[in-house]
Amino acid sequence: MKKLITKKDFVLVIIVLVVSLAGLILVNSADKGKTATIKVDGEVVETLSLNEDTLVEFNGVVVTCENGEIYVKESTCTDKVCMRSGEISKSGEGIICAPNRVSIEIDGKNTDLPDAMTG
Numbered sequence: 001m002k003k004l005i006t007k008k009d010f011v012l013v014i015i016v017l018v019v020s021l022a023g024l025i026l027v028n029s030a031d032k033g034k035t036a037t038i039k040v041d042g043e044v045v046e047t048l049s050l051n052e053d054t055l056v057e058f059n060g061v062v063v064t065c066e067n068g069e070i071y072v073k074e075s076t077c078t079d080k081v082c083m084r085s086g087e088i089s090k091s092g093e094g095i096i097c098a099p100n101r102v103s104i105e106i107d108g109k110n111t112d113l114p115d116a117m118t119g
């Protein structure tokens, strides 16, 4: 018969669980950006935390942060490509509104946006 788990063992199990869980969360959130940089004319005008729901407007582009995702809610531009870009939340993702010269980038390991991305 195995003896019952002692209190000491129980604490150890909890510690192991917490550590592995933390590791899991870290791995899962590796791709998730933590902040987003908004630029107008290539100049940083705002840095948003993806953890906070917020709404800001620059150059007629209404940028919304909701549930860790960023999207363009409204824009005065004509093509509305930025609005159709949808939500972004991963490092390196971005939305560009070329007519209004506004760009939104999720910060992370890969912040360089391809030159082909316009809108």
Ligand SMILES: [Zn+2]
Residues within 6 Å of the ligand: 075, 077, 078, 079, 080, 081, 082, 083, 096, 097, 098, 099, 100, 119
């Ligand atoms: Zn636009």
